[in-house]
Amino acid sequence: MARAGLDSGWKCLFANDFDYKKVNTYKKNWGNETIVQSDIKTLQCSDLKGAADLVWASFPCQDLSLAGGGAGLRGERSGTFWPFWDLMKSLVKEKRPPKIIALENVCGALTSHDGSDFSAICSALSESDYSFGALVVDAALFLPHSRPRLFIIAVHKDCEIPDNLTLSHSQKSFHTKQLIKAHDLLSEREKSNWIWWSVPLPTINVSKFIDIIEEDSKVDKWDSPEKTSELLQMMSDVNLQKVEDAKRSGIRKVGTLYKRTRKDSEGNKVQRSEVRFDDIAGCLRTPSGGSSRQSILIVEGENIRSRLISIRETARLMGLPDSYVLPENYNEGYHLTGDGVAVPVVRHLANALFEKILSFNKLNRMDAA
Missing domain, CATH: 3.40.50.150 (Vaccinia Virus protein VP39)
Structure with a gap:
């Protein structure tokens, strides 16, 4: 790069x-x-x-x-x-x-x-x-x-x-x-x-995060409704409020989501999913163990979808042109860009x-x- x-x-x-x-x-x-x-x-x-x-x-x-x-x-x-x-x-x-x-x-x-x-x-x-x-x-x-x-x-x-x-x-x-x-x-x-x-x-x-999103036809797989619901259930009240605000906005909102290990009120470590809708993706990291892989959350009213960010999208986040040849394997590609x-x-x-x-x-x- x-x-x-x-x-x-x-x-x-x-x-x-x-x-x-x-x-x-x-x-x-x-x-x-x-x-x-x-x-x-x-x-x-x-x-x-x-x-x-x-x-x-x-x-x-x-x-x-x-x-x-x-x-x-x-x-x-x-x-x-x-x-x-x-x-x-x-x-x-x-x-x-x-x-x-x-x-x-x-x-x-x-x-x-x-x-x-x-x-x-x-x-x-x-x-x-x-x-x-x-x-x-x-x-x-x-x-x-x-x-x-x-x-x-x-x-x-x-x-x-x-x-x-x-x-x-x-x-x-x-x-x-x-x-x-x-x-x-x-x-x-x-x-x-x-x-x-x-x-x-x-x-x-600077372009917005929504501008680098691939068309649905080019994306391999969306999460099941159950998987998306699981991600929402892992959110804190603060992050759930972000989703509610996105639902009420009346426009299509695209956010990025990470899984993080946080401490709860009793000091116990728990895994949380954290989302941002500020038009900027979180920092790409190498996919160690899977938890650091970034996901996309799309909110259109009551309709909420989630999926892993695609390799081409990560390449765009790094400023690489679409003509740049990427690995076919997902983890290899994510590791390269991250x-x-x-x-x-x-x-x-x-x-x-x-x-x-x-x-x-x-x-x-x-x-x-």
Whole structure:
């Protein structure tokens, strides 16, 4: 999805993923030439040819997320950052450092181990002569999909940064209180290499969730009335009131629904279904155990229907075009999209930062020549 966001103006030199299912989907959409299926720990610097303008890394988030076990960068999955970084250090040593490195992860990376994991990433960047800053960008600025993610953007010292791309202080739009706090906890050395990136808000009109819904004829299966009734019975009074309000609205209302584990008034854990009708889907997650798979609830007066969100609908929520080839298996497709990065977010960062930095340095080289 990062490649889809960068568009045809970019040439991919190398891609890697451990999951053969994701690799197969990549090949169907982009071809076989650049993708290598392997554990990143087995890659060597010699596998990376040439000098890249940009390296994009979306390393596993499970150990950094609030729902994870809290292992952080010491964890087996999120800890894959370190073998990735070993490759980057080797490229620097061989005098072919990537001009820009973009790291994407969940916002939990800011607070994992009281900020020490974020500090460790910043320290690694500093030690390899990168200046860096971070942004928290929510896909809801571009799509009907609530998906805030952390983006750390680093630029090597050999690459000059235009003054108009930086700020002397944080800005409200992409520098959250959580990010500012994480920055404040950095060492003085790390702060000396910090950049407050200046990125404009998008000017596009965000579509509504109802706009991405597939036609009934293209949807495999609706829930039985009994299943829909079961979902309604699992709702709290607050969520049932949302359904009642939707019934009385007099218009077709389309909401998204998740199953959550909550505590009741006596402290016991119970499973609840929670619905939202605010024209935005909840954040897609990988379908572990089935409970995190998002459902759709359609209310038309007294008629209420429910079903799992389709794979094509999840792809639309990530900004992928309908021409994008998806896995036929439901869980594989949901895992692919739930693990991805929103395409228009990548395009916005490329347009606002990556391409401007690279163009500026290209012009400077031409002037020097």
